[in-house]
Amino acid sequence: MNQHSELFHSINQTSRHYSKLLxxxxxxxxxxxxxWSIIFLLKRDGALSQKEISLYLGVEAPTMTRTLIRMEKSGWINRATGNDKREKMIQLTAASDNEYPKWINAVREAEEATLENVNEEEINGFLNTMKKLKNNLE
Structure with a gap:
């Protein structure tokens, strides 16, 4: 197997294992x-359209709709009509703001466990590489 194939296989498998831990x-x-990916994005960027979230996360519209409906039923988000009647704007609720400290602590535990024995220089180099890969996919 060539090194490029091994790299992409490793990225995929690491992502799967990290998602399981998370x-x-x-x-x-x-x-x-x-x-969590949606909560993180909304916390970082504020209210976004459903389309913007789908594009950022690379998720098909029907899958995104189902996920957002579940999140709305759980009380984590509000979906409101945007400038265009077809556009749905998504924002976090007070309930999600209240739960956020618990969620971020759980995420940080998973991150720390995953990054054990990885130093800041390695993290920065990997982030730079991932940005280049992502840019090539856009």
Whole structure:
């Protein structure tokens, strides 16, 4: 197997294992890793359209709609009509703001466990590489 194939296989497998660990930490708190990605994005960027979230996360519209409906039923987000009647704007609720400290602590536990024996220089180099890979995919 060539090194390029090994790299992409490794990225995929590491992502799967990390998602599993993240779910183990978050599910007892009422959240899934896929939902955490949306919470993280909204916390960082503020209210976004459903389309913007889908594009950023690389998730198909029907899957995103199902996830957002579940999150709305759980009380974590509000979906409101945007400038265009077809556009749905998504924002965090007060309930999610209240739970956020628990969620971020669980996420940080998963991150720390995953980054054990990895130094800041390695993290920065990997981030730079990932940015280049992502830019090539856009």
């Amino acid at each position: 779910n183990e930490k978050l599910v007892p708190l009422g959240l899934y890793a896929a939902q």
